[in-house]
Amino acid sequence: MSKVPVMEIFGPTIQGEGMVIGQKTMFVRTAGCDYSCSWCDSAFTWDGTGKEMTKQMEAEEIWNELTSLGGEGFSFVTISGGNPALLKNLSFLIDLLKSNNIKIGLETQGSKWQDWFLQIDELTLSPKPPSSGMVTDFEALDMIINNLSEGQTTQNTSLKVVVFDDEDYNYAKKVHHRYPHIPFFLQVGNENNKTSDNLKLVSLLLQKYEWLINKTMLDHECKDVKVLPQLHTYIWGNKRGV
């Protein structure tokens, strides 16, 4: 039994965040999360509201859906959630994608290890700051980062922290300084993830982005960092599945 719970499959579109920002990619969103962040923009993956969207799928079914949507026009697949790291069985999909020469990007908050992490081309660990209401298990995160370092793969790992306020920013710095050798991304939090007024949203997000840039630029303890927005919200607002 190699099925995984899939919420949506869409694309091709661009990756709007993090280390592969701008990348042409297909998306597979898995269901289920061990967290319940206050500002989660994918709460439908775990709060029950998306239950009827969820489908248990074999790797081959997922691949068929990807190729029927994207044809011959993609070489990158992003697996997101929820927390895809809850799913041991994702190894079947990952093997299948690899055997078709597809690069894989995946994001997880870093609460749980899976051996298939070592096969991900672009792995983003995004521990959650205080405003999420969650508490980071730093022992789990240490273990994950150790395993990745020892794995000696050609894979790229990065850390990404979403920042809503000063407390989040201090948390982000703590994470950056705990793992100084891992490429580090600060991302502006979206406080208005329900509004459908896109131009107002962009204007608010840009203000917040400028705030985060200014804070980081003045901070001598944050040097080798990247500060990024969520590009897709600039274009598609809070719409899902684009």
Add this chain to the structure above:
Amino acid sequence: MSKVPVMEIFGPTIQGEGMVIGQKTMFVRTAGCDYSCSWCDSAFTWDGTGKEMTKQMEAEEIWNELTSLGGEGFSFVTISGGNPALLKNLSFLIDLLKSNNIKIGLETQGSKWQDWFLQIDELTLSPKPPSSGMVTDFEALDMIINNLSEGQTTQNTSLKVVVFDDEDYNYAKKVHHRYPHIPFFLQVGNENNKTSDNLKLVSLLLQKYEWLINKTMLDHECKDVKVLPQLHTYIWGNKRGV
């Protein structure tokens, strides 16, 4: 005599474009260009209007200016132009930055080789599309990319093409397919590089960005590409030196 003509030194700020988008960085802008692109947003570096801003500077003077502006708070310096590849003497600055453990990003259109290319950490080659009015010397570009491949450095190279229209897009594809192993970035052109109405500018740029994304997503001949905006124009509009 190890001086180079410098137009402006500023930062810390973020890199708004390309392979290190979002990176906290200082900027050194050199004077002079062998091109004269129709839509150049740094025409003051070569059209005579910025003459009184230009200062012949030794590497040490540039370093002093960088540290007086950025203190201990930076680990990355971006060298831009004009075309910094015209300046053999930049080797002195590059050596000095390296000896201070500073990472270096540099962008050039790829019309001219310099041996110090091999010391750049993040090198962006940005050949200019038809709308610029320039004609690419593909032999020069071939030679540069060969030299970089043979150099076997740990350095990262990427190609970036700015796209204003369909013809530019076809040119971009030609470049991508000529050098398929080099990471490839499509960037939205800014047609309004004089306006100071920032919100209008952002709205126009987002429309153009969506156009370029849609075009690329539907194109099966463009798979492993990244499509990016110029982030700094979203925040600071067409303002200089930020």
